Amino acid sequence: MTIRSSMARCLGAAMLVLGLTTQAAAAPSTPVLGHAGRWLTDDQGRVITLHGVNLVYKKPPYFPAAGGFGEKDAQFLADNGFNAVRLGFAWNAVEPQPGVYDDGYIEQIVQTQQLLARYGIHSLVDSHQDAFNESVGASWSGFPEWATFPDGLPVQPNPGFPLVYFTSPAQNQTWANFWRDRAAPDGVGVQEHYAAMWAHVAQRFADRPYVLGYDLINEPWPGWDYPTCFPNGCPDFERGVLAPFQAKAMKAIREVDRKHLLFYEPSLTNDFGTPDFMPNPTGDPDAGLSYHDYCVGEDTCVTNGLDRAVADGVAAVVTEFGATTDAARLTRLADRFDDSMVSWMFWSLAQNQTPNHPQEPPTGPNLMDPAIVRPYPRAVAGTPQQWNYDTTTGTFTLWYGAAGIDPGRPVAADAVTEVYLPPSAYPDGYQVQVQGGTVVSSPGARLLQLATAPGQGTVQVTVTRP
The missing domain is CATH 3.20.20.80 (Glycosidases)
Known part of the structure; x- marks a missing residue:
């Protein structure tokens, strides 16, 4: 099923069921990466995670x-x-x-x-x-x-x-x-x-x-x-x-x-x-x-x-x-x-x-x-605290703090968290439950996008199969 756009904008907990499209996942928003301690970061102050291969x-x-x-x-x-x-x-x-x-x-x-x-x-x-x-x-x-x-x-x-x-x-x-x-x-x-x-x-x-x-x-x-x-x-x-x-x-x-x-x-x-x-x-x-x-x-x-x-x-x-x-x-x-x-x-x-x-x-x-x-947070608009993926059930969970990883560099006001959700893990779509944030990506998006709700210190995300 899909949900109405007004529900997608709700603060607090949101539940979505989204079908996956076949186009390539959206590219990261910045072409040059830096770091804050051991974390890779982009120009919006987000923490970037890389999943890659050798060539x-x-x-x-x-x-x-x-x-x-x-x-x-x-x-x-x-x-x-x-x-x-x-x-x-x-x-x-x-x-x-x-x-x-x-x-x-x-x-x-x-x-x-x-x-x-x-x-x-x-x-x-x-x-x-x-x-x-x-x-x-x-x-x-x-x-x-x-x-x-x-x-x-x-x-x-x-x-x-x-x-x-x-x-x-x-x-x-x-x-x-x-x-x-x-x-x-x-x-x-x-x-x-x-x-x-x-x-x-x-x-x-x-x-x-x-x-x-x-x-x-x-x-x-x-x-x-x-x-x-x-x-x-x-x-x-x-x-x-x-x-x-x-x-x-x-x-x-x-x-x-x-x-x-x-x-x-x-x-x-x-x-x-x-x-x-x-x-x-x-x-x-x-x-x-x-x-x-x-x-x-x-x-x-x-x-x-x-x-x-x-x-x-x-x-x-x-x-x-x-x-x-x-x-x-x-x-x-x-x-x-x-x-x-x-x-x-x-x-x-x-x-x-x-x-x-x-x-x-x-x-x-x-x-x-x-x-x-597997699912993973490509970009976190805040400080990652934990994430994990259960390959048996397809459940992916992510917790992150709204404050930026670098105390001297706040996260950009319009920065969003991006979670890649592979169709191999969610062939029939997925459900999303969010506390402390809002889903802002379009229905059918392979790259789930989340905005932190005003005044929230922590965001919790759970993705499951329907």
């Missing part, structure tokens, strides 16, 4: 369009409620020779970012690698061979990614030389090359809308020191080696882009649950922590990263999790992320390049899993 094409020529990603795939992601993509590129392709940049390659990454932006999808531009280079046991060459220095040590034993990290002398010697800032063939340190490369890339995105920011390096590996990181983490490596390295990239990017967020990463060992000691490398006020969740058993990954971000006052985003088609596990992880109220980006099994799983085409359905499509 990294690991086969030459290393850009998604070459693998088949196009307009229909961006539409597919938007239709399924995804408002973020971690968009990977290969340093190997950006800088094929020391100091020589392939601007045509960078333009391919830019074009994919622009395509995603047309659908209101934020891109986290990501310098991606997995085990450095094929010459030292990687399944693809994210980093260039000219920056790879194994010093004649053997690649074997090499059981394939990711176990090669633990077994290959060439792999670990290469990382050791990278952290020592070994000179490239032109006499310039590899870390200086890396920072300059980042500045060259970032200048192409500096003024573009729907760029979330820059993920400085994917899953940095400690090299020979990795045994000291288990089980208690890598404080000396993260503070004394990794932070200064990422500081170089941050400073270089800030020469060309003062606006977008800079996301740094802790050691790869954090992916498996070791404690996180990674500080904000430069103390940049517009920084974020990009961290991954591949914990096995007790899931400490979420809290480790979130606690670190809160301590340093930086934005927090889980930029990888999944790499499985186990629907029960994915549901448990998504529930855990809801409990912690964190933004996340899924890593699909189809993107793996492991001995038994070569990468599949990076098209929309291959980038996501139906188990992770």
